[in-house]
Amino acid sequence: MKVEQAAAGEPHAIDALQRPHIVFEGVRKHYPGTGRGAGRSAGEPVHALQALSFEVARAEVFGIIGRSGAGKSTLLRTINALERPSSGRVLVDGTDVATLDEDALVALRRRIGMIFQHFNLLSSRTVYENVALPLQAAGWRPALVRARVDELLALVGLADKSGAYPAQLSGGQKQRVGIARALVHEPEILLCDEATSALDPETTQSILELLREINRKLRLTIVLITHDMAVIREVCDRVLVLDQGRLQEIGEVWQLFAAPRSEAARALLRPLRQALAADLELVAAADGPEAVAVLAIGWADGGSQQGLPLAQLQVLGPRARLLQGGLDCMRGRSQGRLLVGVPVQDLPSSLSPLSPDALTSLQQALGADSLQLLGHVPAPAR
Amino acid sequence: MSLPPLDKYLQAFLETLLMAGASSLIAIVAGLALAIVLHTTAPGGLYARPRLYRGLSAAVNIGRAIPFIILLVALLPVTRAIVGTTLGTWAAVNIGRAIPFIILLVALLPVTRAIVGTTLGTWAAVVPLSANLIPFFARIAQVSLGEVDGGLVEAARAMGLRRPQIVRQVLLPEALPGLIGGMTVSVIAMVNASAMAGAVGAGGLGDLAIRYGYERYETRVMFEVIVILVALVSVLQFGGEWLARRADHRRSIS
Numbered sequence: 007m008k009v010e011q012a013a014a015g016e017p018h019a020i021d022a023l024q025r026p027h028i029v030f031e032g033v034r035k036h037y038p039g040t041g042r043g044a045g046r047s048a049g050e051p052v053h054a055l056q057a058l059s060f061e062v063a064r065a066e067v068f069g070i071i072g073r074s075g076a077g078k079s080t081l082l083r084t085i086n087a088l089e090r091p092s093s094g095r096v097l098v099d100g101t102d103v104a105t106l107d108e109d110a111l112v113a114l115r116r117r118i119g120m121i122f123q124h125f126n127l128l129s130s131r132t133v134y135e136n137v138a139l140p141l142q143a144a145g146w147r148p149a150l151v152r153a154r155v156d157e158l159l160a161l162v163g164l165a166d167k168s169g170a171y172p173a174q175l176s177g178g179q180k181q182r183v184g185i186a187r188a189l190v191h192e193p194e195i196l197l198c199d200e201a202t203s204a205l206d207p208e209t210t211q212s213i214l215e216l217l218r219e220i221n222r223k224l225r226l227t228i229v230l231i232t233h234d235m236a237v238i239r240e241v242c243d244r245v246l247v248l249d250q251g252r253l254q255e256i257g258e259v260w261q262l263f264a265a266p267r268s269e270a271a272r273a274l275l276r277p278l279r280q281a282l283a284a285d286l287e288l289v290a291a292a293d294g295p296e297a298v299a300v301l302a303i304g305w306a307d308g309g310s311q312q313g314l315p316l317a318q319l320q321v322l323g324p325r326a327r328l329l330q331g332g333l334d335c336m337r338g339r340s341q342g343r344l345l346v347g348v349p350v351q352d353l354p355s356s357l358s359p360l361s362p363d364a365l366t367s368l369q370q371a372l373g374a375d376s377l378q379l380l381g382h383v384p385a386p387a388r
Numbered sequence: 389m390s391l392p393p394l395d396k397y398l399q400a401f402l403e404t405l406l407m408a409g410a411s412s413l414i415a416i417v418a419g420l421a422l423a424i425v426l427h428t429t430a431p432g433g434l435y436a437r438p439r440l441y442r443g444l445s446a447a448v449n450i451g452r453a454i455p456f457i458i459l460l461v462a463l464l465p466v467t468r469a470i471v472g473t474t475l476g477t478w479a480a481v482n483i484g485r486a487i488p489f490i491i492l493l494v495a496l497l498p499v500t501r502a503i504v505g506t507t508l509g510t511w512a513a514v515v516p517l518s519a520n521l522i523p524f525f526a527r528i529a530q531v532s533l534g535e536v537d538g539g540l541v542e543a544a545r546a547m548g549l550r551r552p553q554i555v556r557q558v559l560l561p562e563a564l565p566g567l568i569g570g571m572t573v574s575v576i577a578m579v580n581a582s583a584m585a586g587a588v589g590a591g592g593l594g595d596l597a598i599r600y601g602y603e604r605y606e607t608r609v610m611f612e613v614i615v616i617l618v619a620l621v622s623v624l625q626f627g628g629e630w631l632a633r634r635a636d637h638r639r640s641i642s
Contacts, residue, residue, distance in 0.1 A: 086546055108550070115548035126543035129638045130561040139557065140547040171637040187547065197546075 025100065026061035027195065027227045028085060032094035033058045035080050035251075054080045056251045057094065062229060067221050069242035069259070070231045071274060077251040078231040082197055085229065086118045087111055098195070116144065119188030123200035125180040127172040127187075133159070134168035137186045144191070158186040162216065178209035185216065189224075196220070198230035202237055214240045235274050239263065239336060247271045263334070264306035264341040264375070279343075286329075288381030295351035296385035300329065303369075304343045304376035314340070321371045323352035347383065392600055392609065401616060404592040407582040411517035412575045418518070419525030419574075420567070422448065424555060426526065427533040434541070434551045451523035513592075517581055525574045532566030533559055565636035572628025576621050583617075593617055 035055040054077045062068045070078045083089035084096045087103045095102045098114065106114055127136050134155055141151045159165045162182040172180055181201060188196060198217065202210040218241050221228050232238065238245050238259055245262050247254040247270050254268035266272045288300060305314060314333055319326070326348045333342035353368075369377035426448070428434045429441040499515060536559055544558045560567075583594020593613050601610030 088542060088545060112548045112550060115546055118546070120543070120546040122539060122543060124537075124539055126537070126539040128540060128558060128562060130564060130635070139544075140549070143547070143549045143553050143557065173638055191548070 025064075027064040027099065028062040028229070029097040029100075030058050030060050030081075030084075030094070031097070033081070033084060033091045033096060034093045035077070035084070035089065036092050053251050055084075055091070058248075058251075058253050059094075060246060060253065060256055062227060063244075065221070065225045065227055066243045067218070067228045067230070067241050069238040069245040070229065070248055071233065071235065071238055071245060072231075072248035072270070073233060073274070075250075076248045078248050079199060081248065082199055082229060082231050085195070085197060086115050086120060116140070116191040117193050118195045118197060119191070119193040120197040120199065121181065121184040121188050121201045123203050125172070125177075125184045125204075127180055127183055129172055131171075132168065133164060133170050133172070133175070133183050136172065136183055137190060140187065140190050154190060155186075158189055161189070161220075162186045176209070177205050178213060181205065181209075181213050182216070185213075185220070189220070192224075193226065195227045195229065198228060198232075200232055201230065203232065203234065210237070211240070217241055233274075235263075235278050239278070239334075243337060247274070258337070258339075260336040260339040260341055261306075263336060264304070286383065289384060290381055292350045292382045294385050295349070297350050298327075298347040298383040298385075299350050299353065300345060300347050300380045300383060301368075302343060302345050302376075302378040302380055303372055303374045304341075304378075305333065306341050306375035314342075318373050319346075321368070322346060322348050325349050325352050345380070350382070392596065396596065397612070397616070400591060400593045400596040400613075401620075404579065404582055404594070404620075407513050407517060407592055408575060408578040410511075411514045411521060411582070412571075412578045414514070414518040415521035415525050415578070416571055416574065419522045420529050422522065422526040423529030423533055424559075426530050427559070428551075428555065434554060448523045448526055451519075452527070513582065517578060520581060521574055521578060524577070525570065528570035528574065529563075529567055532563040532570055535566060536562040565632045565638070568628060568632040568635055572625060572632070575628070576624055579617070579621060579624070 033055055034053075034057050036051045036053045038051055058081065070081060072078045080089050084091050085098065085103070087096075087106065090104055095104065097103070098118070101114075103111075103114060128139070131139065137155045137158055138151050141154060146154070155168070156165065159168055162185050164179060164182050164186070167175065167179065167183075172183065175183065184201075196217075201217075202213050205213060214237065217228060217230075220226055221241075228241075230237070230242070242259050244257065245259050246256040247262070247268055249268070249270035254270040255262065255266070262271055263275065266275055286300075292299065326346050329345040329347050331342065331344035331346075333340055333344075365377050365379060369375075422444070426441065426444055429437040429444070431438050431441070433441075499519075540558055540562060541554055544554045549557065582592050583597075593616060597610050597613035600606045601608075601613065
């Protein structure tokens with residue numbers, strides 16, 4: 007609604023809304039060497055982050071993915087100044103968070119909620135008291151605290167658990183309490199630190215759905231870090247791939263899945279990628295007309311249309327077999343990869359042998375964005 | 389050969405309670421304050437001041453070590469001085485493990501006089517007893533505070549709590565089960581230590597046991613005092629454990 011109002015005739019409001027929410031400018035972080043026994047100067051400084059510059063837009067779900075030790079946790083913590091960059095700036099709404107004094111920092115942190123992998127709930131407090139803590143610390147009157155906490159426990163679906171202690175809850179319920187606690191001050195940013203990594207797949211799904219719902223309902227900017235590509239696929243709009251403190255690539259999630267450009271991204275995607283059965287042995291050259299060529303056909307951007315018309319595959323002839331693959335729709339874009347086996351003699355004669363030119367024309371005929379010859383399966387012995 | 393009348397037992401019991409109770413209260417309050425300062429000024433703490441931390445930590449170590457240092461350096465002359473002048477009848481006592489505390493007790497006599505105006509009586513014993521326990525309890529409490537998950541402090545900072553609020557509303561409540569356990573250990577140690585406080589005429593159960601049980605060969609008195617002490621220590625131990633369980637919500641069975 008705010009957006010429409012602004013569009014109606016308040017150019018300044020548009021500026022404020024279109025300005026990136028969080029800006030990273032050349033953010034570096036290094037720690038002094040850890041070699042204590044050998045003396046401090048002897049240890050090489052550890053470079054956790056190396057000159058990162060990027061922006062996070064308002065109300066988007068922004069994912070940061072990397073292996074453990076990639077620096078993503080440090081990066082996330084620079085947003086609410088739990089970590090200070092060694093150099094460079096982090097701007098939230100145009101304000102450099104490193105310049106804030108304690109009072110301003112407390113105010114900033116109330117605008118930024120945070121949830122954690124291990125939930126970090128106080129064991130000495132009930133669910134209600136955990137969610138109430140940030141409000142009590144801000145000096146709210148008890149009646150207002152009660153109303154707000156009840157509202158949030160209802161939002162995360164735990165209204166009936168307010169008197170329980172965290173130890174009596176399941177992991178998913180604990181994370182819901184963590185989310186409720188992070189939202190009490192109606193923040194504009196929510197930071198998620200591996201929020202689903204300690205949860206089972208089913209619970210992960212429900213927590214991710216809740217995050218999506220919050221993002222839509224409250225128009226909240228979410229920055230999440232994870233090592234799990236499935237989480238990125240599920241909730242994120244854009245993603246940044248971090249490896250050894252360096253930005254590997256950044257872009258729309260569907261683009262990353264369709265065509266990863268960095269080795270780090272390919273490595274992270276590998277578990278999700280469909281591959282050929284391990285017992286299928288491929289040879290480089292066809293040993294005869296009955297040999298089967300195995301092709302990988304990729305669709306990177308399905309455009310506005312969802313799915314793939316099967317008629318497109320008829321180019322491959324009647325004996326082509328679908329070996330492996332799938333199509334996926336992410337944020338309204340479909341993309342995917344199919345592995346097919348086609349007898350060499352069924353391919354249009356101009357295509358055999360399968361030269362690069364031949365592959366290009368076949369790719370065009372299929373309407374695919376990429377086509378790759380993986381190898382051949384020898385003709386079955388008669 | 390007369391056994392002490394019942395009210396002697398009662399008086400001795402109350403004196404022990406008074407000494408142990410008052411000293412424990414002082415030592416726990418002061419020790420906890422010291423522990424909080426130690427914990428928060430440690431490197432990486434909420435108010436990280438590494439130099440202050442190292443200084444305080446060294447002071448606590450010295451406080452805990454003083455009796456032993458004196459014992460090592462000046463065992464013979466000090467013992468002779470104690471035995472020869474102030475203590476008289478203690479010469480016969482098998483001092484054993486009590487020596488360090490007794491030394492502290494005597495070493496602190498001028499301080500005690502300045503604080504409570506006398507070096508004799510039950511209250512006089514409270515000063516060295518407290519002084520003895522403050523660094524001890526400070527270390528126990530520091531360990532309990534250190535066991536609070538750092539993630540909780542981080543979460544509290546992330547949700548906009550100020551540092552004093554984090555100490556009051558996160559660190560202390562989360563460390564409470566451990567703190568109660570430490571208090572139990574300390575109060576019981578205090579009951580034991582107070583038995584030695586007869587040296588300054590403080591009375592108490594230990595004094596009764598030695599004067600009647602040891603010096604007059606009334607073995608029965610000794611045993612009766614032991615029974616009372618065992619009962620007192622058991623009550624304290626069970627009470628402490630019960631309180632600690634009440635405060636502990638970390639396990640799913642509440």
